[in-house]
Amino acid sequence: MNWLETVRAGAEAVRAHRMRSILTMLGIVIGIASVILTVGFGQGAQKEVKDEIDALGSNLLIVSPGSTTDSSGVRGGFGSATTLTLDDASAIGEDSVVPDAEKVAATTSTNAAVAAGETNWTTSVVGTTPSWLDVRTRTLEAGRFFTAEELAKGADVVVLGPDTASELFTGPTAANPVGQTVSIGGRQLTVIGVLDSSGASSTGTSEDDQAVVPISTAKSLTGSTDNAVSTIYVEATSADTLSAAYQEVQSLLLTRHGVAASDADFSISTQDSLVETANSTNETLTVLLTGVAAISLLVGGVGVMNIMLVSVTERIREIGLRKALGATPSVIGRQFLVEASMLGLAGGIAGVLIGVVGSWVLPSIIDQPVTLSAFATGAALATSLALGVGFGVYPASRAARLTPIDALRSE
Amino acid sequence: MTSEPIIELTAIRKTYRSGTIEFEALRGIDTDIAEGEYVAVIGPSGSGKSTLMNILGCLDNPTEGHYLLAGEDVSQMTETQLAEVRNKRIGFVFQQFNLLASLSAWRNVELPLIYAGVPRADRRARAVRALERVGLGDRVDNRPGELSGGQQQRVAVARALVTEPAMILADEPTGNLDSRSTADVLGLLDELHASGRTIVLITHEHEVAERAQRNLVIADGEITSDVPTARAGVIV
Ligand SMILES: Nc1ncnc2c1ncn2[C@@H]1O[C@H](COP(=O)(O)OP(=O)(O)OP(=O)(O)O)[C@@H](O)[C@H]1O
Numbered sequence A: 001m002n003w004l005e006t007v008r009a010g011a012e013a014v015r016a017h018r019m020r021s022i023l024t025m026l027g028i029v030i031g032i033a034s035v036i037l038t039v040g041f042g043q044g045a046q047k048e049v050k051d052e053i054d055a056l057g058s059n060l061l062i063v064s065p066g067s068t069t070d071s072s073g074v075r076g077g078f079g080s081a082t083t084l085t086l087d088d089a090s091a092i093g094e095d096s097v098v099p100d101a102e103k104v105a106a107t108t109s110t111n112a113a114v115a116a117g118e119t120n121w122t123t124s125v126v127g128t129t130p131s132w133l134d135v136r137t138r139t140l141e142a143g144r145f146f147t148a149e150e151l152a153k154g155a156d157v158v159v160l161g162p163d164t165a166s167e168l169f170t171g172p173t174a175a176n177p178v179g180q181t182v183s184i185g186g187r188q189l190t191v192i193g194v195l196d197s198s199g200a201s202s203t204g205t206s207e208d209d210q211a212v213v214p215i216s217t218a219k220s221l222t223g224s225t226d227n228a229v230s231t232i233y234v235e236a237t238s239a240d241t242l243s244a245a246y247q248e249v250q251s252l253l254l255t256r257h258g259v260a261a262s263d264a265d266f267s268i269s270t271q272d273s274l275v276e277t278a279n280s281t282n283e284t285l286t287v288l289l290t291g292v293a294a295i296s297l298l299v300g301g302v303g304v305m306n307i308m309l310v311s312v313t314e315r316i317r318e319i320g321l322r323k324a325l326g327a328t329p330s331v332i333g334r335q336f337l338v339e340a341s342m343l344g345l346a347g348g349i350a351g352v353l354i355g356v357v358g359s360w361v362l363p364s365i366i367d368q369p370v371t372l373s374a375f376a377t378g379a380a381l382a383t384s385l386a387l388g389v390g391f392g393v394y395p396a397s398r399a400a401r402l403t404p405i406d407a408l409r410s411e
Numbered sequence B: 001m002t003s004e005p006i007i008e009l010t011a012i013r014k015t016y017r018s019g020t021i022e023f024e025a026l027r028g029i030d031t032d033i034a035e036g037e038y039v040a041v042i043g044p045s046g047s048g049k050s051t052l053m054n055i056l057g058c059l060d061n062p063t064e065g066h067y068l069l070a071g072e073d074v075s076q077m078t079e080t081q082l083a084e085v086r087n088k089r090i091g092f093v094f095q096q097f098n099l100l101a102s103l104s105a106w107r108n109v110e111l112p113l114i115y116a117g118v119p120r121a122d123r124r125a126r127a128v129r130a131l132e133r134v135g136l137g138d139r140v141d142n143r144p145g146e147l148s149g150g151q152q153q154r155v156a157v158a159r160a161l162v163t164e165p166a167m168i169l170a171d172e173p174t175g176n177l178d179s180r181s182t183a184d185v186l187g188l189l190d191e192l193h194a195s196g197r198t199i200v201l202i203t204h205e206h207e208v209a210e211r212a213q214r215n216l217v218i219a220d221g222e223i224t225s226d227v228p229t230a231r232a233g234v235i236v
């Protein structure tokens, strides 16, 4: 009896007990579907984070106030600390001091209500310099960015993110908000440009919802007199000079602030390090959830073994008859092994289908992206087959070892 | 009569053990059965007839003694070799038919051919031919549940003859049948005998035993008489 015939006979036996086969597979179906979805969620979240960080620009160093490198925890209030200043930013901009920095943009950020006529929208108001557009590799959908002169005199101009623009301008002005007036904190600002979308995969990222103004304008809007900034973005000349730029910026700031490296009151991250940090928390969760799913797979495998043992007992007369008619022990063993594997594999396929459907449907329900990975899907199918084989071995060898006469005689 | 013994039994004993209780079902059986012979084994219930047939059919091993099947010592064979012997040389007909209820008549008849490695395409043709031979050409697609007892036993006979085995072992094949069906099945066995096959028929009915050429009478695990019947002289 060749393999093809054995598989055909196995399929027949699985079909003959349809309801029971489905119930047996259920454990594996649930296990495989949850493995696929958990891995999908994990990868979806990672991709989302990576896209967001990639959207920041390229070859970027992100300098923030406060240290997170020290074991004593964050030094200085993150964001509210005044350890980074506009002067730091312009020092980094000096070619002689930091030769590997291409461009520098300092930013401040506050949340404020922006009004256009009757419409109100609360968004993050970012104060920065004209270099911001290049450093953050952003482009404009309409209008222009502000100039150095506008920065110098603190002009009343604003560039809106695409989401902000569409929230604020809904009526006849929606088509072209450029030239319209918005008010922030009672001050009238002219919209001179609208940004293109940052291209980050998920919708509603803050990158597309912000109001960018000259940093001088931002300072006077908040009534602030200091020159503290919340982030300094430094673009290295290329990917190869990124670490050199890192060293240069670090030693410059340490000198300027007069502190030792161990007491640094600022921290510098690269995009890679940001991705890594974000993923490490993510990964722990994914591993944990995958572990739970794997346990349910194991339970599913035991279910297959249980049913196959019942099946051997139930079909003991059939086994005896087949042996009397010339089935060898290995043929009988193979038949049960194939049956168990088919239950496993069928469960795996059903699980993958549910996982795929789930990955289409779930994101719209729980607002989390799910990235299906071909590797995880293939591994899940292989696992389900292995489970069927693994847990089928014992029942199969029991069937193979039955002596024909004992099997025939049993009632 | 034909000469070569296909079956040679020497001092066959079979002891059943269940826990500490031992029961000797066969107590030294010595006999030869020649190729092409038609032998009926008769004896009262519990005398050891089925035990003997299970040993003849390589379904069970004797506790002691030697069984040579076509000159080969069966006790030396592995389970896989025994399976092949059962498949190629022996056709079984059981009292309880032993058909698989989920399979149609021809699929039941096909079973030994599957294990013989006959290609799928040939199997159906051969199974249908075997069913036609037992007069069930119009019942090939019926399941056992849709057939009468006599028809089921004829399906079982078709299954026994489909591989063209040299030997047919029938353990009370008519035990569950009425006189009409009994006549059908015995007629089929006569035909098989006529085509040169060795037949060992187990029964406790003397009229049935009379159809054979030779009667082996068993009582308490021993052969008490071994006599030719009226048909012994009939040359086939
Ligand atoms: N597996 C077994 N374990 C213990 N004793 C057994 C076993 N099989 C058969 N026997 C005993 O061996 C004896 C012979 O049994 P066997 O089935 O050969 O009888 P039989 O001649 O075929 O009877 P019947 O005409 O009723 O079918 C009986 O007494 C039976 O109880």
Ligand SMILES: [Mg+2]
Residues within 6 Å of the ligand: B049, B050, B051, B171
């Ligand atoms: Mg009996």
